[in-house]
Amino acid sequence: MFGDSNIRITEDEMSHIPGRKEHAIELPDGGYFATLNVYHNLHCIKRLHHYMYPDYYFPNITEEQKRANEYHNHMIRQSIMCQGDMQLLTMKWRQDGRIPTANFTSPHQCFNWDRLEEWATSRRIVNLMEPGYLNHPTLGPAYPDGHGDLIGEFLGHSNVSASEGQVQ
Numbered sequence: 001m002f003g004d005s006n007i008r009i010t011e012d013e014m015s016h017i018p019g020r021k022e023h024a025i026e027l028p029d030g031g032y033f034a035t036l037n038v039y040h041n042l043h044c045i046k047r048l049h050h051y052m053y054p055d056y057y058f059p060n061i062t063e064e065q066k067r068a069n070e071y072h073n074h075m076i077r078q079s080i081m082c083q084g085d086m087q088l089l090t091m092k093w094r095q096d097g098r099i100p101t102a103n104f105t106s107p108h109q110c111f112n113w114d115r116l117e118e119w120a121t122s123r124r125i126v127n128l129m130e131p132g133y134l135n136h137p138t139l140g141p142a143y144p145d146g147h148g149d150l151i152g153e154f155l156g157h158s159n160v161s162a163s164e165g166q167v168q
Contacts, residue, residue, distance in 0.1 A: 004117060004120035004121045004123075004124045005035050005036070005039035005040075005043070005120070006033065006035060006124065006125045006128045007034050007035060007036070007120055007123040007124060007125060008027060008030075008031035008032065008033070008034070008123050008124075008125050009031055009032050009034045009123070010031055010032075011031070011032075013032075014032050025134070027125065027134075028133065028134075033125065033128075033134070036116070036120065037079065038116070039120075040075065041075065041076060041079050043072075044072035044073070044075050044076045045076065047068075047069060047072040048069065048072055048073060048076070051069045085108070087106050087107075087108055087109075088106065089102040089103060089104065089106055090102075090103045090106070091103065128143070129142075129143040129146050129147060130143075130146060131143060131144055131145070131146050
């Protein structure tokens with residue numbers, strides 16, 4: 001599901017995103033590094049799932065990791081509010097209690113996921129984690145070991161700015 005989340009966008013596509021080019025990561029073989037928000041949201045859900053099992057995923061959780069988890073929770077909330085699924089859920093009586101519950105059998109209009117995956121696959125950056133492919137201007141190779149860790153946050157990478165103490 002996350003295999004095609006790192007995609008390349010063209011110069012023309014970048015020009016249609018106001019105020020982003022100045023800070024965008026240009027790829028050495030052309031285009032710019034991007035992802036679709038839907039993939040980031042799925043990453044956030046994965047991160048929150050891991051947070052539910054701290055003994056396994058975060059045995060020695062740091063304040064920085066806690067802030068990153070709060071950030072992911074905020075991103076999911078923001079996305080849900082922005083998307084605003086207006087499908088009505090009617091209420092029904094429960095067999096085992098007096099309090100009504102939602103009837104979740106309401107139909108939904110879903111996006112064609114296969115089509116989205118085809119589009120993302122056609123733009124996939126296959127060598128993103130190859131050592132030396134992507135280099136931070138002052139800190140060097142983004143993925144010096146050529147891989148990431150178990151929770152989707154790559155080794156040596158942080159979503160928290162040490163100088164600001166804030167989630168980015």
